[in-house]
Amino acid sequence: MIAVNRFKCGYCGGCVAVCPKNAITLVETFISIDEECIDCGKCLKACPMGAMEKISYER
């Protein structure tokens, strides 16, 4: 899944626009990514701040 580093994010909204699943929402001062995310990575490439990080959970 995708996570946002809130210390890097500039809240430009660029990632919100590129998401094909509309999984990203700019909520006041933070970015929210919901379960619709398909890990396509578009937001990772779109972010000018490098704030998007792909993370994986070990099960």
Ligand code: SF4
């Ligand atoms: S990885 Fe793709 S589907 Fe997931 S939040 Fe980013 S742009 Fe949207």
Ligand code: SF4
């Ligand atoms: S593109 Fe990057 S800096 Fe812009 S709102 Fe999204 S995570 Fe934040």
